[in-house]
Amino acid sequence: MSAEEKAAPPRAKDGHVHLHLAPSASEGSSSKRGWDRTRWLVVVCGVASVLLFAISFFRPWWSFKLYAPQYPQGLNLEISLTGMGGDVHEIDLLNHYIGMKHLATAAQVERHLAGYGVAAIGIVTLSLVMVAGKKLNRLLVVPALAFPSVFLADSFYWLYSYGHQLDPKAPLHIAPFTPEMFGNGKIGQFETFASPSLGFWLAVAGALLAVIGAVVRSRVCAGCSRAGTCAAVCPRLMVLPDAPVRP
């Protein structure tokens, strides 16, 4: 690593540290070791991303807090990939007045498949990190970015759908609505506050790492000695030594 890189990273005006993750062209030619470390950085990003996804699987992704005069402490609803926690019973009970379906009936398929989905995303992400060649390496970001996005879209779909399929025979008739997914909303006497929870942020962090990995990866591939022969599969599997290819 160059002396420049060993020194404490400079802070930009905004106070953030801007790391130079990929070596510049001049550095690339001067330091072969640094080049390999960059390869490892890609692997670390990929593995860390998958790890974060795995942890996020066990953590709540979204939280709703509902305040009403008679609930001064508020009611909580925490959504995770496999289910929901908090005051589900009480919220269901209140929802029956406006004819909303039980929360547990929502997204059943998604919740059953979530485990396989996370596993698949992990495997695909790792495979892309290790195996994908120059032509496929950008695909690395797809499953990772899709993971939190699909969750968001799917949650929105269910919120919309439950807010628009109110039982017309319910005691209280209210206009169809979509519960707020971000920030504050109001349903009847309830002030609602929705925000992402740890799981979601972990997944976002995981996705960011995957994106960083992909960006670094493309630099790595661009400077790779086997760039000419590389196609769908990385001939060095990212980390193998840069030895000549045997005939």
Place this chain on the structure above:
Amino acid sequence: MRSHTIAASLILAGGVVCAAFVGCENQHEAQEKKAAAGNLGASASLADLMKARNLNESDVEAALKTYVPTGKMDEYYIFASGGQSGNVDVIGVPSMRMLKVIGVFTPESWQGYGYGGDSDKVLESGNQGAFGWPGAPHKIRWADMHHPNLSETKGDYDGQFLFVNDKANARVAVVDLADFSTKQIVANPLAASDHGGAFVTPNTDYVIETSQYPAPLGREYAPLSQYKEKYRGVAIFWKFDRTKGRIDPAQSWALELPPYTQDLADAGKLDSDGWAFINSFNTEMAIGGTIDGKPPIESGSSQNDMDYLHVINWKKAESLVAAGKAKIIAGMRVLTMDVSAPEGVLSLIGEPKSPHGCDVTPDGKAIVVGGKLDTHATIYDVAKIKALVEAKKYEGKDAYGVGILPFKDSIQGQVEVGLGPLHTVFDDKGNAFTSVFIESVVAKWSYKDFKQPVEKLKVHYNIGHILSAEGDTVSPDGKYLVAMNKMSMDRFLPVGPLYPQNFQLVDLTGEKMRLIADMPIGNAEPHYSQMIKADKLKPLKVYKPGTNSVTMSVDPNHAEGGKERIVRNGNKVEVFMTAIRSHFTPDQIEVDEGDDVTIHITSLETAEDQTHGFTIDMYNLNVSLEPGKNENISFKADMPGTFPMYCTEFCSALHLEMTGYFLVKPKKK
């Protein structure tokens, strides 16, 4: 405030840790209080006290407004329904101190109410059965007391009597405020439950009791499949005889109503005198069937956007009954709908939606109906209604032939008061105060010009009924209001999963409503209450010597000092006994097992607050002997043995010595 803070932190941080937020808020509050304490400029010791007790200026002001030092008295009485306790709670305002619990539907052992004395007969008269049922009536010793109503003269409280209803067992009781004791329980022969009661007409000619859950009149069996044909609502007009202080069932009559679930009621006054108004919900006539997968009544009864306000011309009904147009059902004169509807005695008007409170304004010109499932208070115009009924301008008839008046032509307007409006009371300035259940607020608005709520006051929590000082009379006092909250949650020390109710006293004297005191009600869930100026009541301090407190006259069998005696007549033993500090005469009674014993016991005390009690151990007997009072205790000496009898009220220094023996000699074997 809270919501904005949290919303802001959400937007800024994209997430929020709630605990941190709550922490901040508390800190903020504490800082505010600290600042306020510093600003008071009060004496150093007061400021220190405020600091030590963490009170701010507003707290201190509330304390000053409610504190009643020893030796001084409250300004108002509240007569609160004791809910499931079946008894009446008497509370002083503004101190919010409990003054007394009057035994009404439920035995009350301190007052010896229902423990062997004369009051047993009062409770017995409240036993209920079903029409045509050959069995003995059920002994009912509890009640779901809902709505106390003070007697009125010209629409104003006169402080003489209190009427209360028992929703669960369809009964009405009369409490005499001369001695704060129950004189009569009238068992309704027609209804199976009641709710719209006990409401009095402006001169207390009638006490109105309206059924709640429909049932065949007389409560006879009819399958639910015949709900529409056989089930009915009913409004009883109990005739009150003020000179006797009793309801006279023989002079009373009833109006048959459709099987909608009638709810709250009110009698008209001034312009609306002679009329009565009753809410209803479940005009859908839903009967549930949850076990068969049918919708529960809660949703079945909430389908229609409009239910019916029942408009009753009771003066006309009275004359029809007097003219012999009534039918006798379960021994009572009932004006059936086929008679009352064509005569315009009973009419309906739409009212939104599953309404609750039905309150006539002080001027008698309007009726305010709380929408419950509608966010409005609807104000009906009495003059318009009368004209419509007079002209028979019905827009249609219901399935029972009762004319329906056009809603739009019957109202003065609507005011949006919030989520779940229930009851409305009034002040002396043309303001109405509506309890808004779901929002947990009191909404203040003007019933003179229907301003939108000028003000909402948060109360804690789930306010049901509401009361203000003489707030349902022709001349409300303003001044105080009480929010009767169903939940207290975080307001009092925890006492297990059954929480006290919360009465919150609100000061109406300022520009804005102000909450000045909380009072936990730890004996039941009260419903309605009324607040009367204390000087309107002139309760007895002592009884005239020998008074039977049920009849309020000198008991022919009372005992006199020097004439105490035990009279035996076969197996009947009669004891004429006196009680005075600190002995009973006689203090030894011996009877044979199986004797019928009657003890006439009279207190010879004449000084106020010199009360004795009398019990015979193990015989489930206890009477209270206020000065001058006589009690007649009858029982069978069916348990042989030795039983101390003693005074149960700490009467004097030698109270413990005020004792004696009741001996029951076993039968010879």
